[in-house]
Amino acid sequence: GDLLIGNRFISPDGFNRSAVLAGSSRSGLTFPGPVIVANRDDRFNLNVIDQLTDPTMLRTTSIHWHGLFQRGTQWADGPAGVTQCPITPGSSFLYQFQPRNQAGTFWYHSHHQSQYCDGLRGALVLYDRRDPLRYMYDVDDESTIITLADWYHVPAPSAGAVPTPDSTLINGKGRYAGGPPVALSVVNVVRDRRYRFRLISISCDPNFVFSIDGHQLTVIEVDGESVQPHTVDNIQIFVGQRYSVVLNANRPVGNYWIRAEPNIGTTGFAGGVNSAILRYRGAPATDPVSDRAPFNNRLNEANLRNLRPVPAPGIPRLGAADVNINLDIAFDPNTVQFSVNNATMLQPPVPILLQILSGARTPQELMPQGSVYVLPRNKVIEISIPGGSVGTPHPIHFHGHLFSVVRSAGSNVYNYANPVRRDVVNIGESNDNVTIRFLTDNAGPWILHCHIDWHLVLGLSVVFAEDVPTIAGLNPPQAWDDLCPKYEASGLD
């Protein structure tokens, strides 16, 4: 189907501003964008049409399908400057891909500069009607999505000082301090039913401590992969991360606060900020008066190893690491840029995929110099990232893979035996050394970056060119070539 990208004024928190939005029709541009729903192994044909007109924001665009591996369709991954050139105003690009053997909770967002902070972000769910793990988490309904976002009253800056969010939005609604008491998002439940809630951080920057008054949350999915049920009363969720939780609606009929407290911006819940409403059928349409019980069981990065993956075919068991890579993150206050191992990666004008298709093979030939790492195929790669750099937390996201979290932030334990797999991990403080592993079984130029979008545009990323010979043999569609009209294969430098 068509996914239109256009500008419209919206006021999700009562403040009116022009935004960059997605919709299935011109009149249906929304924040968050329309939920994209499909079944396991379905083929996607998403025609993204750029109808952006507002000159105060970027008018080119590109969409990333966060969490999908894009095996064999690397040109559809979306990051501008890595796997494609941006789509220009008035033109379109057909994203065609088939996420085989993937099911769970994902999202999509602009991957062009910091454009998604202006609104271009939405949920994507892959259902598995025959999920063999269903017995572990019997639920009556699995359609509820809860997105957590930050929101800004001015357009996203392209560089420089990191802005502070004016409000947070749960399912696209929220209030700001001193703003009008706009209607909050309501999640409806029926007493004595069990629900799978799909929690998605579509944030540009803050992480959230998420909880629902009076209810426990049983985690069953992390970033698109099932885990053994694990019950907590609150979850710290970083940018780009997803959790499915089972909620048993077994409390008295009433209204209960859903809370998502950000680490920056408006704190607390006074006046309904950082809040939404869980409403039982039969309860009055009023704000809750519920209290938050003291927390005693948080899921966060420090105890991530409490989550146990469910053994499943297709999940590789990783032996000893073949390649070890250390990534040192630094910040230069003079240039106001980040670097990784002394290289700052700004969005390259010639996508790295195009560079490889045009003959570049080695790190020396690949631009930006020092930011592209070449990885051999079918090897176990271990990456360690010391924490404590300026601007922490840094939730690090990797495209094309789930990685095993061998050592997480706030923990000094190395778990090689049964690490959980995910696609965003926070890297923590100066005593941390977050360590991840993956198998190079998916050829492609995959970007690894801080998912705080402000940090990405300040250079906090690298690209792993995985299995370059296979990448060089890819054959993207003509429409993909047409996105980079001015590039000449011979003019690499």
Ligand code: C2O
């Ligand atoms: Cu959610 Cu590189 O992206």
